[in-house]
Every structure is written in C-alpha cells, then in structure tokens.
Amino acid sequence: MTKFLSLALVVIGLFSCSDAVQDPPAPGVARDLAQQRANSVSAVQYDLLLKLPEQVAEPVTGIVSIQLHLNDASQALVLDFRAPVDHVIDVTLDNAAVDYSVTPDHIVIPATSISAGDHAVQVEFRSTDAALNRQSGFLYALFVPDRASTAIPVFEQPNIKARFKLTLEIPAHWQALSNGALVERDTSDSQRHLLRFAETLPISTYLFSFAAGELQMETATRNGREFTMYHRETDVEKLARNRDAIFDLHATALSWLEEYTGIPYPFGKFDFFAVPAFQFGGMEHPGAVWYRADSLFLDPTASRTQELSRASLIAHETSHMWFGDLVTMDWFNDVWMKEVFANFMAAKIAGPAFPDLNLDLRFFQAHHPTAYDVDRTAGTNPVRQDLDNLSDAGSLYGAIIYQKAPIVVRQLEDLIGEEQLRDGLRQYLDAHRFGNATWPDLISILDPLTEEDLQQWSDVWVAATGRPQITAQWSDGGITVRQADSDSARGLLWNQPLVLAVGTAEGVAEYRVQLRYAEAFVPMATATSPRFIFGGADGVGYGRFMLDTQSRSALLESVHDLQNPVQRAVVWQTLWEEVLDNTLTADQFVAALLTGVERESEELIAQQILGLLRHAYWQFLDENARRAVSQELEEILWNALAAASTPGRKGAYFNALVSMTLTEAGTEKLRRIWRGDDALKGLPLQEQQFITLVEALSLRDPANAPAMIDAQEQRITNPDRLARLRFMRPALSSDAALHAAMFASFSDVAVRRQESWVLDAMSAIHHPIRNEASLSLLRESLNLTEEILRTGDIFFPLNWLNATLAGYQSSAAAQIVADYLQANPELPPRLRGKVLQAADDLLRVARF
Template structure:
C-alpha cells in the first residue's frame, strides 16, 4: 500500500511539473503562444547594434549585436528570432562564454543552461539580412513592419517586447544618416568611411526600429517645437521651393493638434523624416525617423488641391502614429488596425484647420467610403479585428478595411458616445498605456465606463464582424396616395443576422416638390418614419445625405439624372457613390450609370466629386461594358472629355480631366492629340504638366501603340532630369515594348523574387503588361501570377501581395481570365485562406463583370 501511494505521489508530482514546465513547440515565424510566453519570460531589453556598410551594394554588411535582457523564468530556452540563412551567423557568446550556433526554424536557440535568472547578455557577429534592407546603389533604408526586424538582425520580434537601441553605423564618408536616436558623433577614417554613433533611443517595438543611409540632401529647420532634420533626393528646384517649407509646417500643425487633443506632450526625443524615391508605402511611422515616399511630399506649384490634401493627411497620419502606435502600441498585431484607424481618424481632424476652405465632411466621405466598399463588398472581406495565430501572417491583415472602414466605424462611435466622452476616453487610454501595450478591449472598457451604452455589443458587429448592410424600404399608401406606412429596414449583404447600429440623414422629396430632412438616429434592424411622413406623397428619397451612414441604400431610378443638380456637396457626392454601388449589386445597368456620370461631369465643380465621377467612368468603360458597348460609346466619351479639356475649367479640375482623357483616348484622333500634347505642340489653357506627367504620357503612347512609340520613349528618356526617376523609367522600358516577346520575357523575370526588389516599380510594370489593350497577349501569364502569390507573400512587403494581384488579374474582366481564376481555385481547394481573401478582393470586379456584362 505504501509503495502504491508513493507511486501515485510521483505520478502527481510528474504531472504537476509537466504542466508547470510546458515545452514550447518551435515553429517558423512568431506564434502567438511563443509571444505570450516570452512576454512574461523576458524584460528590460536593450539592443546594441553596429552595421558596417560597404561601398559596394553587392557586398555583405558585417554586423555586431549585443542584446541585454532580464530572464524571469527558465522553464524554456530563450528564442531569438532570425529569419535568415544560418550561414550569415558567425559567432555567438552567451554571458561571456562562446557557444555553438543553434539556428532552427528561423530562431536562434539560446540554451537555458547557459542563462541565469536576472540579467543576461548575448553577443552575436553576423552579416545583416538583406530582405528588408532595401539597398540601392547610393542609399539604403530599413522597413521592418510587421515582423521584418528578424530578417535584418536577431531580436525578439513582437510588438509587446519594447526595447531601447544603441546604434552605430559605419558608412561611406559622403553618406547622410538618420535613425531613431539623435546623432551624437561622426568620425571619419582614412579608408573613406565615417562611423556615426547615435544616442540611446526611446522605448520602441522592433518594427519601429529603423535607419536610413545614403547620398541625400539634408535640411534642418525648427518649425516651432524643435529642430527637425529632413533628408531627400529630389533635385527639382521648383518642387523643393514649393514643398520643403510646407512639409515642415504640416508636421508642426499636426504636433500642435495632437498635443492638445491627447493632453500628452510629444513623447519622443526627436522627430526627423526622410523622403525616399522608391518607398513601398506612402509613409512609415518609425520612432524619430519617419520615412515617406518622395513623390508624396514633393509637389509643384500646379498640384491639385486633392494632391495637397493627400500630402497633408499623409503627414498628419504618420505624426499621429507617434501617439497612436509608437507611444501606445498594440499587444499583438491582430490589433494593428487600432494604430491605423486612430492615425487616419486624427489625420482628418488635423487637416481641417489647415484647409478651412475645404468641405471636410465631403473629403472624409470621398476618401473612405468608396475604398472601404471596394473590399467590404467582396467575398474576401474581413472584420476590422481579425485572428492572427502567427506573426508571419500579419501582413495579410492590412487593407482598406482597417484604413478606410475603421475610421467610418470610429466616427459612428464618436457620435454614439459624444465628442467630449470620446476625447476623454482617448486621453485616459493614452495616459494609462503610455510606453506599453494595449488592445481594443482595453479601450472598450474605458468607453464602457464613461458611457451608458453597451459599447462591447456595438463593437461585436462593427469591429468583430465583416460586411455591410443593404437598406430597403417598406412603403404603403392610402387611397389619397399619401404614405400610411414608411419603414426603413436593413439586412446583412452576406445573409447573416448582423445589425449595424448607426445614424444618418435622409431627404424626402414628394411628388409636389415638398422636401423634408429626417435624422435616423441609432437605427437597428428597422426604423419607422411613418409619423414623420404624414401627408407625404412618395416621389423619391435621397439616402445618407450627410455621408454618415454605411451600406448600400435604395435608389429611385427615375430621378438619378437629377443627382447632378443637388446643391449640397456631401449629398451629391454620396448619391453618386450609392449609384455605383447599386450598379455593382445589379440594381441598375452600367450603360445607364455611365450616362449619368457623363452628364454630370461638365457641371461638376468640386474636385473631389469630379475625381470620383471621372474614375467611375474609366472603370465602367474598361471593366463592365462589353466590347460592343465600348465601341458604341468610345467616340462620344473621348470627344466629350476632349471638349471639356478645351473649356474654361479650374486647373485642378483640368488635371483630373486630363488623366481621365489619357485613359480612353485610344482612337487615331485621340492618339494624335496625346502626341501633340507630349510634343508640346498643343497647349490647353489652365493645364500645367510637369516632367512626371510627360513621362506618364509617353508610357501611355507606347501602350496605345503610337506609330512613333520607340522614338517617344527614347526622347523622353533624355528629358528626365532626376537620376532616380531615370533609373525607374529605364527599368520599366521592357514592359512598354511593342514586341510581345520582350514583354513576355520581362513578365517571366518578375516571377523571380530577385527581380521584384522595388515593388512600386513592379506594380507599374504589371499594369503596363496587363493593360486592357494588351490582354490578348498577356492573359497567358495569369496562371503563373496566381501560382507565384504564396512566394510573393513570403518575400514581399505587407501591401505587395494584393498589389501583385491588383496590377495583373485585377485589370481583367474577360471570360478567359475568369476561367483561369476558377480553374486555379478548383485545383487548390485548400488554398492559403489568408491569400484567398486577397485574391477574392482583387478579382471581385472580374467575377461581377461576368454577370453584369450579360
């Protein structure tokens, strides 16, 4: 009996120890389980890095790392993330003892037997990873979001293990440098190099660590708060004169607003920025060293108001991240949307006082709604907040749902709570979680405490569910023709029982011309407006006249031609958006829709609405009209646009109009007009074109097979004054060739990852190859495009998988392309669900076109 009890005790102790010492299962990437464990295992992390950058681009970058950290438990080994070849690792020392390198499944395993509870130091010599180093002949820059820090150096690559960094860069002597810490010293050597030492950085997540190095022009200005350094490679004197001062001013305006709104002073030691020609995104919010795409910042004196607004919002967005994302960071990347929604939401608030002449309600609506709908209407739509089991899939979470639908949701939430309660909640959130991490539920808890509403339940639909509602009417009239019952209902587009609680306004217009505006507040499944419609004789209803509601609303077909006469810009703009969405769900034909837009274009004076209408005209023409319908309307369309170009319109409208004309001017006469404009033989009043415009025009002429295409491209090449833009143009030339074989060879080359280094260039090349005019010769590449997608996700940056698809198969509406897509899906029933969503998003129009064209 005693022996039996002893055995039971041993079994119990073994089971207890086994549960306490749960062994981590190592897998590629950073699993959620590993991240959770490391958060409690490690603390007080400090990285000391020295990158020695050679003069030759193809030479490795020798690097040393010393990482210090506190170990709080030793149940498991410590895993450093390093998603590069083992051969890049040279030596490792653990607590001053040399050790053997144990590199498995993208992790360096630091044996717990060599560690101690408390402070530890691991030193590693290695060659820096190249995946996210973005090396060019004269410059390089890091871009490490979301999990790319581990492709550059060994680290604990998860957002809730914030650390401080000591960085040293040795570079060629004539290079400028920028990083998260202040530059404290630069010492030149006789070998032609300079060693730059930076101050210890503020606390930050690994994805926010960065540096830029290369041949840049440098400016330092103090726009009001402190000195800010600006690196750029732009050499156009006009753009520099027009842009540099504005860039500083917009940053300062954003800082002033955010300090006031959050009640938290600027939280970091500095804020510098760099403009990089081939940058993958509009911008990236690195602590102390924001990176921008150069063309987004440098505008000439003739830039449209839309371009200027875009620049202002971009800068305000990245500056907002200093508080929303950098100071308070999400715990796990499933809440990456939080930093993006607040950056977008705050950017819209910041821009208002900068451009008082702009209708900002309209600007918000035109910026967010069409873009959000473009993903939310597809089979590949997703909730704002998504599941993420492994950080290697974090890039797939990015998209228009988090950038565009989430701000719409946040505006509804602010209205539900009231502006003062909302602002108070945000201030508490920032102060409570400063320099740490928080998730959406933490913020919901704050809002729930400050309000009487059930924000959690509201959030379950708006944030945790996908899709959008379709609204419909239930109307009954009496013997006099007056309304006896008027109820507005909503149903989920996907057939589920979701209900979006939201508010918006409608305008009733009865048969006698009487008008009445009704506010729909916190609508659930239905909203009864019968009492408000007494004596109303149904004529039409204009829905969402304040641009606040979200979904597809009813249209009155007999009245759609009157949309152009609506005086209120917000209402007019939304009726056009809603008309297009109704076309896509089959409530109205493309021919009718494009005709409404064509008739509205001549009298539309608002640039934002004009830009939307012209974009929809181009989209309907190339995607949803049959070849016969295209042929029937082409001459009229081209003539109308050219006639408008020659009329008296503001220059911002003219620039948008010219862009639309260049997309449809494919007739002999149209090509001749484009050629004369490119040759500067034809001038159009109030149309001002810059070097980039002429370059794009030359590319269009080549795609449209102008007889002098070869000569045009050769001449344009000589006229490009900027070395970076010239390099891009020369790289794109094979995609513009009139020889099918040259284009085919180039397309095949893009299937190899080493030829996709500059992703924005690749997307332009794909658009050139897969332009509708060239699709007869390009359709054969679609299968390989689809088969390469998984590799593109592994090797590309976060937006590139969708960009890869949107620039290729996303340009198609043909039956042949649809068959290729369906065959691929049928042959891959267990296809990566994350990539499947991207594929469904980018081929939504291809699928809809099959029904709509019929």
C-alpha cells in the same frame, strides 16, 4: 561553442532544465512563443553595429549586443533571425562561448545554458536584403510588421519594447538617419565614416529603422522645434515650391496632437525621409518617418484634393507617434487600432487648413467607397482579426483597417460624445505610455463613459464582417426603414444613426433615425409618393443602401440637381453599387457620368466622377462599347479641361484624358503635347507628367514606343525617375515575348524588391488596351502570389493581384481565377480573401 545545423541535431540540442527534449520553435513567431517571451524577457536593449557597403552586391554585416533580464529560465531563449544558417557567424552569452542552434527563423540558446537574471547575448551576423531596400546610391530599412528579424537578430514581437543604440559604418560621402539623433560622426577614415546615434526610448522592433546614402538635407524650425527632411529630389524648383508647406504641416499636426492628447511629443527629434518610389504612403518610425516622395513634392498643377491628401498623410504619420508608437498594440491582431486612430485624427487635423473644401464630403470620399470595395466581396474580413503567427501579420492590412475602421470610430464618437472619446483616449494613452494595450483595454475605459453597450456594439462593428443591406419603403404616413444581414443565418443588426434623403415636389428633405433594430419608422407629412429615397445621405451611414426602381431612375437623371454636395457624392456611390449588382447598366451609368463631367462644379465630386468614369470605362464597358463612346468622352474631357479655372482641376481632366483616350485623333493630340508641338494653357507639365504621358502613348502606339521612350530618357534629369522608366521598357512594348521574359524575372525576389516599379509593370502588361493579350500569364501571376505574400511588404500581395486582374473582363479570365481557387484549397484564408477582393469586378462583369 557548438552550432547545430541539422534539424536532428537541433532537436537533440534543446533541453529544458529537467532534461526533457523541447520541440524547436515553429517558423515565424507563433503566439504561444510570443506570450512565453513577453512573460519572461524584459529590460531589452540593443547595441547594434551595421556595416553598409556602397555596392548593392556586397553584404551588410553587423554585430548586435542584446542586454536583457530573464525572469524565467525554464525555457530556451529564442531570438528571431530569418536568414540562412551561414548568416549566423558567432553567438556569445555574457562574453563567453555558448551552445546554440539555428532553426528556421530562430537562434536558440538552450535552457541548460542560461539562468534567470541579467544577461548579454552578442550575435555576429550577416543581414539579408529582404527589408533593406538597397538601391544604387541609397538604402532604407522597412521592418513592419515582422521584418526586423530578416536583417538583425531580435525579439520580433510588438510587446517586447526595447531601447536601440545604433552605429552605422557607411561610405564617407553618404548621409544617414535613424530613430535616435546623430551624436557623433567619426571621419578619421577618409573612405568610411562611423556614425553613432543616440539611444532610443522603448519602441517595438517594427518601429526601428535607418536609411543611408547619397541624400540631401533640408532643416527648418517651427514652434521652437527643429525638423530635418532628407530627400533625393533633383528638381530645385519642385523642392523650393513644397519645402515650407511640408514643414508647416508637420508643425501643425504636432501642436494639434499635443493639445488633443495632453501629452507632449514623446520622441525628441523629428526627422523624415522622402523616399523615391516608396512602397507605402508613409511609415511612422519615431524620429525617422518615411514618406513616398511624390506624396510630398507636389507639382504646380496639384489639385486641392492632392494638397489635402498630403496634409492628411503627414497628419496620419504624426498621429502614429502617440497612436502606435507611444502606445502599441500588444499583438498584431490589434494593428487596426493604430491605423484607425491615425486616420481618424488626420481627418480632424488636416481639415481646418482647407476651409474651402467640404470636410464631410471629403470624409465620405476618403473612406466609404474604398471600404465598400472590400466589404461587398466574398473575401471581406472583420476589422479585428485573429492572428496565430506573426509571419501572417502582413495579410491583416487593407481597406477594412484603413477605411472602414475610421467610419466605425466616427460612429463611436457620435454614440458616446466627442469629449467622452477624447477623455477616454487621453486616459488610455496615459495609462499605457511606452507600453502595449489591446482593444478590450480601450473599451473598458470608454464603457463607463456611456449608457450604450459598447461590447455589443463592438461585436458587430469590429468583430464581424460585412455591411447591412438597408431598404427604405414609403407608405402613406411615412417611411419604413429595414436592415438585413446578407448572411441570414447570422442575423446581425448594425446600430447606427441613419439619415434618409427624400425628394418630393417641394424639394429634398432629410430625416434622421437611430437604426438599432431590424426596422424603424420615419413619419412624414406628405401624402404623395416621393420621387426618390436614398439612405446614408449625410455621408456617415454605412451599408448597401438599396434603391427602388423609381428612385433609381429619378436619381440617375437628377443627381446633378441635388444642391447638397455630400448627397451628390453619396448618390454617385449608390448608383455605382447598382451597376455592380446589375440593376443598372454600365452604359447608362457612363452616360450619367459624362453629364456629370459637364455639370459638376464641386472639385471633390468632379474628381469622384472621373474616378468612377475610369473604373466603369475600363472594367465594365466591353471593347466595342468603349470605342462607341470614346469620341464623345474625349470631347467632353477636352472641353472640361479648357473651361477649368484652376491648374489642379485642369490637371485632373488631363490625367483622365491620358488614362482613357482611345481615338487616333485624341492620341495625336496627346502626342503633340508630349513632343512639345502644343502646350496646355494654364497647365505647365512637369517631368513625371511627361513620363506618364509617354507610357500611355507607348501602349496606344507600340510601333513608335521605342523611339518615344529613347527620347524621353534623354529629357529626364532625376536618376531615380530615369531608372524606373528603363525598368518599365519591356512592359510598355507590344512584344509578348518581352512581357513573358519580364514576368519570368519576377520569380526572383531580388527583381521584385522595387515593388512599386513591379506593380507599374504588371499594370502595363495586363492593361485592358491589350485586349487580354497577356491572358496566358494570368495563372502564373496567381501562382506567384503565395511567394509574394511571404517575401513582399504588407500591401504588395493585394496590389499585385489588383495589377494583374484589373485589366480583364472575359469569362476565360474569370474561369482562370475560379480554377486557381479550386486547385488551391489550402491557400491561406486571408490570401484567398485578397484574391476574391481583387477578382470581384472581374467575376461580376463576367457574371461568374
């Protein structure tokens, strides 16, 4: 057996059958390598043993036996393993020594050493911790999109599905779960137990996972199916309060999806783990779903919006069992497909359980504003993106996939019909079950079901960036609606159904038109000019709906009087777009929002108003303007809190006060609540709310922050929440040296492993209340983004940028961003796009 450890020896050691030298594979998984392997490798099975030590400082080690069939042996056999050379301990082929080389991200067995047919490759290795999320007392693997190979030698690509058989050696007092059911726990060693899990059905490497540690279990049966929830929650009342709802929501989602798809749940058991401070909302490993614990375990003050969000999250992850797990994208350029159908199905599943909520309103609020946040920027991207190397797959994720794409599919459903879409999806899932498919595969199934040209439709909505600019102009006899592409050289036309709301002396009327071309005419009987016109009034239309001067003024004054809640939500978003385009001042908008706080009766819109108020208050009002309005704002919010009829709505107003209070009198009121001197009638605060409150008070009262945090630490009963607050201490201080030292520590990838904590700390360091005192760290924060893209999970780079930039308004900060972009012309295009997305508010408010 020979190990080639230098690049020169690697190149010498790789020969084809014709003795011609082959180039070593590129780092990551290039698409040509993926295509070659997909054509030559099949019938893959992983038999994996991992030894998990209790101490985080000790390494995870393992042995994997990979059974495979090789159809074509003319090329080297390349495994993916993103680890240092010394982490590869031994490699054998068919139980015999074999020549192999270790190149960046790969283990290579030359073509001269292997033949076509069945083989077993065994690798003894040491894992890296990059995707194992190791913490005191527990760990969990998170391999999406391309991180399985940081822990295990595998074929890291979605279209080489495999069966996994896992054995874990763990401390005797730990529990563990994985995709397969636990079939045996060997307790013969009193210190270390051996857990064997059943072999999985074929899944992609990013869907394989496991967790282990000091975990608690709750088991329930619903509709004849057993569910097990693993967790680390120490609040017994919180657990009891949420337990049944969590199991019920899973059972409801499974039953609905089995009916809709016509395919029974395909993966046997259904376990899930409520992960403390999980970096995503959820992750859909079949048989072992991960959730952010706070998203499942709601406080008694949770709003109906939060309850619906939990139901939607559970429905989303459950939908993935069919859309993403059973049928998986062939390559990660189609990752959006699994996300769009999970979100789309979640909206259908969760809604009926909330008959008191307006679901059309919820769909608009959950999708359009966030999609617009990206699509209006210079850094936007299409729904379906190109991908040359799997190492860049993490950069594909974002609001366009999660929020714009469901809008697109809803319009597709309107275009071809609800039953036609369902039947087409059933055919798609059945044709590709336990396999892979592409967007063109689905289009080829749907296209015969409609007279519409779906390929042309897809070229605009799926393959292109941006949104149309839509104007509506009244003239005697009707309204002329025009759409334009902001990129005039491109000249795209977005085919979509459009609803206009027209306000006259008689009231508000809606008019529908199919906007296929650059212009459409809507006849009207009135001979007098309307008070206002706005587009997208049904909450489905997508675009920048421009307001004329008269409509802008009228809607700013009368948005509260619109009877249709969807129309009110659309108008608030449209007025916000006017602020961003500098046709409406932030002062005017904030004044209207404060009136909205006082007058809005619909809880979902009240939440929307509070979100817009926070955004405008911190990012578009300068410090003087904030101080000028702060007393009025706080009084209005306290009055709204007192008048609110439900704990959920009271909690929304209280959270807004915690976020936006600036006056000394308001700060003292919050301080008295935190100390326990005062209580909020009808709003019992929970442990996490007191933690959030002390963090807000620390920013406003830095002199007393250490003592307050000390006192809060003594109150905390949950070890994970206590560890997080201790981590946050330097960021909550007013000492710039502590901020700088904490930021410097983030250059160490090991310190960044707890990503949600790091993001909270960055938000505190760069909080606008500090009046840009951390400006000196801004360029360094941007400089670190490329490394974060390479080493972090999929949402970390954009979240890092948002946490860094959201606190700034000045021209100096905008100049730092501009200088960074100019100095880095070779920045990966998608990362450049994320910088532009995160910096968009700053560049607008600084008029850069």
